[in-house]
Amino acid sequence: MTSLALEAETAAGARLLSDGGAARRLFRPIADACEELAVFAYLDTDGILLGMRHTLGESRDSCAIPVRDVAADALAFGARAVVMAHNHPSGDPTPSRADREATNGLARALGPLDIRLVDHLVLARGDAVSFRVLGWL
16 A cells, blocks of 8 residues: 555545545645644545544644554544644654654554554645655655
8 A cells, every 4th residue: 555645536435545645635734734733544445534533732843642542543443554644833844753753653553453554744834744755654
């Protein structure tokens, strides 16, 4: 599976997530938020979007990853994959060390549940960085 995102509607009306450009479009609305927030998209084996969770940051510049909530949501949806995104209100989409550590922790937590963290996008005004493209996932 590649970096996933909203690309098309299936005949049943479900959102199909299939590439990085589509992921940027799905998560784009959070890029200009004044506070840091994270969004998680839950996908089935075919890349169909099953549901999403939005998490507000603890402050303007930090957002904790709710690992237990993400895992519980993934299991409740029957998801096999998760795509995560969060914004950097500073305008610089460069992932921080904390971003990398949190992402690695989430991927490790989901692995034993047979759920894959497919990508983590960091968005800022007009730009985005993909952990998958960087080879970090």
